[in-house]
Amino acid sequence: MSSEPAPPTDRTREPLSRDRVLEAALAMVDVDGLDALSMRKLGQALGVEAMSLYNHVDNKDDLISGIVDRVAAEFTLPDPAGHWREELGRAATSAHESLRNHPWAGFLMMTPDHVGPHRLGFMDAILSVLASSGASAEMVHYAFHALDAHIVGTSLRDVSYTIAPEDEAETARAFVATLPPGRYPHLIAHIEWHAVAGEAEYTEFEFGLKLILDAVERDLGA
Amino acid sequence: MSSEPAPPTDRTREPLSRDRVLEAALAMVDVDGLDALSMRKLGQALGVEAMSLYNHVDNKDDLISGIVDRVAAEFTLPDPAGHWREELGRAATSAHESLRNHPWAGFLMMTPDHVGPHRLGFMDAILSVLASSGASAEMVHYAFHALDAHIVGTSLRDVSYTIAPEDEAETARAFVATLPPGRYPHLIAHIEWHAVAGEAEYTEFEFGLKLILDAVERDLGA
DNA sequence: ACTGTATGCTTACAACGTATACATACGGCG
C-alpha cells in the first residue's frame, strides 16, 4: 500500500522536476547573471545532460518565464482590507526590493513575453486596491500605469547604477575622470551630489511613489 | 594639392567606415529587431565579410553602443533660453518618441554599458534646465531621476504593449481569452478600458510627466 | 620605388539552443 511516489531505485539520484530546474536556474542567474545561464551549464549544475532539461521545460524561453514568475511570486500583495495608500505603498516597495535583489528580472518584466500567473495576480491586486480607493476610473487607469512603469523603471535604474556605498565616492570620481573635462558640468555636479549626499531622506523610488499616490489622493475629492 | 581623401580607386566599391557600419546596423535593427543583428548578417548587408567589420568596431558591444548613441543623438535638447517647463516637456517628449521609434533602444539605455556622448549631453542639458528653474538642489536631483526613469520606463512599456489601434479591441479580447476565467477581474476590466477608451485625453506618458513637472513647480515657491 | 599601415578575406574554434534517435526504468494491466 505504499502509495508514495517511491524514489526510483534509491541508489540513483533524485529525479528532476520543473521545480528543481527552475530553482537551480534562479540560483544560477542570481549569482552569475542572465547571460551566464545556458542549458548546458544548468544541466551541469543539476548533474544532468542539457537535453534532459527539455523534459521539464519547453525551451529556454519557457525556463526564463518560469524564473521571472518566481520573482513575481515574491511580491507582497496589497491587503484589500487595509488602507489603500499604505497597501499600495507596501506592495510597490516590496516589488521594487525584489527587483533589486534579482537585478536581471526587471529587464524581463519589461517585455510582454514573460508574464506569468503571479505577475498577473500582482497587477490585479494593485488594480483592485486602486479601485477601492474611490478614485475615478481615469485616475485608476493612469495611476496603475504610472506605478507599473515607476516600479520597473526605477528598479532597472537602481540596479544598473547602484554601487556599494563605501565605493561610491571613488567610483564616481573614476567615472568623472573618463569624461572629457568641462563638457558635462551639470552632470558632474549631479554625480558629486550622489557621492556627498550618501544618506538621503527619501530614495528616488519613494519620491516618485509619493508623487503618484498624492495624485490619487487629490482625485478622491473630485 | 588635392588634399581630399581621394576615392580609393573608383572602380572598387566605396570603403567601409565606422559611420557606414553603424548606419547599416541601425537600419537592420530598426527593421528586424535587436536579435536579428549578427556580425555576419551585417557584413552581408554591407557586401563584406563579417570580420571586416572589426576594423571599424571593437566588437559587437561597441557596435551596439554606437547605434544606441545614434538614437540618443536624435533627442531634441532643451533650449536653455526658453522657459524651463516647456523645454523639459519638449525634450522629454522627444526622447520618448525616439525610443518608441526604435523599440530596441530603451532596453539598452537602461544599462550603464552603453552611455555615449549624446546620451551624456542630453542628461547634462536636462540637469542644466532643471537647475535654471530655480528649484532646490534636492528637487533638481529627484526630478532628474524621476524624469529619466519615467522616460525610459514608459517607453519600454509602450513599446512592448502597444499594438495597432485598429487591432486593439481584437488583440485585447484574444489575450483575455487566454486567461483563466474569473481569476483576474480587475485586470480584465483594465484591458477592456484600453479597448474602449482608445482615444484618451492624455497619454500615460504625459500623465507622469505632468506629475513630475508639477512637483518642480510647487518647489519654486519654497 | 620602397615600405609600413590600414583594410579586407579566409579559416578556425568554442559555445550556444535544440532536433532526433535511442536507452532505461517505471506503474498499470493481463
Next chain:
DNA sequence: CGCCGTATGTATACGTTGTAAGCATACAGT
C-alpha cells in the same frame, strides 16, 4: 508473474553565433 506504454535521461548532431589568428592587398609618406 510478465508485458508494455509512458516518462525520463543520454548521445549525437546541426546550424548559428562572436571573434581570434594569419594572410593578402592596396594605399600614403618617405
